[in-house]
Amino acid sequence: MSRTHSPETAAPAAPAATPEGLSPLPNGLGWVVSSRSLTVRLLGDHRLGVLEPQPVMAHLVTKLPDELHPQVDEIAAFAERVMLQTGPARHQVLRRAFGGFFDADAIEALTPELRRGAEDTVRRFAASGGGEFMTAVAFPYAVRVGARLIGFTDDDYRRLHKLSQQVALVAYAARLDDPAEAVRAGHAALVRVREIVAAARAAAPPASVLGAWHAGTLDLSDEDIEANAVMLVQASLETVSGMLGNAAVRILGTPGALADAASRESLLDEALRAEPPLKTLERVVREPFQLDGHEFRSGQVISVRVADANRLDDDPVAGRALFSFGWGAYRCLGARLARHQARELFQALHHLAPDAAPADAEIERVRHIRFDMPRRLRVVCSPPAADGASLTRALTDALEEEDLDRPLTSLEREVTYVVLKENGVLVPEDLRGPTTIREWVTWALSEHG
Numbered sequence: 390m391s392r393t394h395s396p397e398t399a400a401p402a403a404p405a406a407t408p409e410g411l412s413p414l415p416n417g418l419g420w421v422v423s424s425r426s427l428t429v430r431l432l433g434d435h436r437l438g439v440l441e442p443q444p445v446m447a448h449l450v451t452k453l454p455d456e457l458h459p460q461v462d463e464i465a466a467f468a469e470r471v472m473l474q475t476g477p478a479r480h481q482v483l484r485r486a487f488g489g490f491f492d493a494d495a496i497e498a499l500t501p502e503l504r505r506g507a508e509d510t511v512r513r514f515a516a517s518g519g520g521e522f523m524t525a526v527a528f529p530y531a532v533r534v535g536a537r538l539i540g541f542t543d544d545d546y547r548r549l550h551k552l553s554q555q556v557a558l559v560a561y562a563a564r565l566d567d568p569a570e571a572v573r574a575g576h577a578a579l580v581r582v583r584e585i586v587a588a589a590r591a592a593a594p595p596a597s598v599l600g601a602w603h604a605g606t607l608d609l610s611d612e613d614i615e616a617n618a619v620m621l622v623q624a625s626l627e628t629v630s631g632m633l634g635n636a637a638v639r640i641l642g643t644p645g646a647l648a649d650a651a652s653r654e655s656l657l658d659e660a661l662r663a664e665p666p667l668k669t670l671e672r673v674v675r676e677p678f679q680l681d682g683h684e685f686r687s688g689q690v691i692s693v694r695v696a697d698a699n700r701l702d703d704d705p706v707a708g709r710a711l712f713s714f715g716w717g718a719y720r721c722l723g724a725r726l727a728r729h730q731a732r733e734l735f736q737a738l739h740h741l742a743p744d745a746a747p748a749d750a751e752i753e754r755v756r757h758i759r760f761d762m763p764r765r766l767r768v769v770c771s772p773p774a775a776d777g778a779s780l781t782r783a784l785t786d787a788l789e790e791e792d793l794d795r796p797l798t799s800l801e802r803e804v805t806y807v808v809l810k811e812n813g814v815l816v817p818e819d820l821r822g823p824t825t826i827r828e829w830v831t832w833a834l835s836e837h838g
């Protein structure tokens with residue numbers, strides 16, 4: 390005899406087991422994702438959204454005196470325009486408008502600048518016999534490329550990086566003892582940010598983001614361009630420096646790899662996969678839904694652990710896809726540029742510092758909630774032998790003088806010392822002999838050639 394249960398007598402359905410690769414955040418706040426298949430499914434699901442600033446700011450104003458509300462509104466209006474913090478409709482418009490700075494043609498046009506930046510940075514590093522890679526190579530090179538792309542000077546880029554972090558801190562102000570003070574500081578930083586961007590706009594090279602804005606060829610409001618130009622500063626510093634540092638550990642630490650373009654490429658991939666510069670991707674559940682019987686509630690946070698999702702296990706999901714540049718609609722616009730930067734940098738190291746190698750067996754890493762990169766990476770290499778043609782070019786460029794036989798002024802002599810030092814040639818203080826570019830190069834070759 391078959392037995393059927395009426396609804397009343399049926400045992401209550403057991404709660405669905407939590408899917409593999411999903412673990413809870415404390416206090417029902419949300420979920421941590423560590424599997425490839427869940428990463429693909431969740432980051433492609435329209436019921437999840439990026440973290441938008443409005444709810445945080447609306448909560449913050451409840452903790453502030455009335456006179457500070459306009460300042461919070463201004464900060465919120467700025468943050469809402471940032472592409473990575475806007476909902477699907479606005480996001481698409483912004484992404485399309487900025488996409489042209491990152492396509493294959495744009496990167497090809499930027500390549501001579503990337504190469505010059507890489508060679509200048511590495512030449513200085515090699516001339517000193519190496520040094521601390523993160524502060525002497527990775528960060529300065531990331532600054533230089535990011536600044537040229539957007540249209541800032543290196544100094545402006547660095548200043549904006551600091552100031553915009555201060556603006557971003559306002560999002561955490563409600564948790565502080567003195568939220569009003571954090572808002573005042575954040576607002577003052579925003580005012581300064583706007584002044585720097587406005588001044589840089591007029592002087593920016595035509596092919597840069599600010600240059601296109603100045604020429605009127607970017608079809609967006611001034612406020613949209615301003616906010617996203619500043620966002621690009623935030624997006625391109627720690628990420629690129631982290632990638633370069635992580636790749637350097639592998640490439641410089643593997644005998645023979647620096648000299649071989651294919652090894653450099655595969656070690657760069659390995660580094661991006663195992664040590665993603667951005668450790669997590671955050672989303673928020675916009676509307677409740679179920680996945681494999683598991684319930685995601687509105688407002689819950691989803692945090693994808695990128696290194697875990699990158700792991701190539703038996704799960705054949707999305708081929709060998711790498712999640713280090715994100716996935717889905719908000720995937721990194723700068724991924725192609727970043728890889729290109731890495732290629733140019735390691736190519737320059739191969740040419741100018743071929744024996745570069747880590748100085749320490751153990752590499753100290755940063756302890757940071759978001760970033761994964763070396764904290765310090767000491768590298769040693771032999772200073773390059775002086776080469777006549779490149780020394781002559783470096784001096785004629787720096788002195789803006791093609792006549793190799795004109796005696797140099799005392800000021801030009803000072804510039805010559807600096808240029809020679811950058812090329813690995815130290816001039817003794819008591820040296821009196823050379824007076825022209827040709828004589829300086831002859832002397833340098835006899836000493837260091």
Ligand code: HEM
Nearest residue numbers: 472473624625628629632666713714715719721722723727
């Ligand atoms: C190795 C270097 C880089 C890494 C690891 C990286 C990583 C990422 C990741 C993971 C995202 C997605 C975040 C999310 O979905 O929540 C992202 C977005 C973005 N990145 Fe990158 N990034 C790098 C370099 C750059 C550079 C050099 C630029 C520009 C100069 C850039 C511009 C952007 C932009 C504009 C977005 C937002 C895209 C959108 O909202 O549609 N990134 N990046």
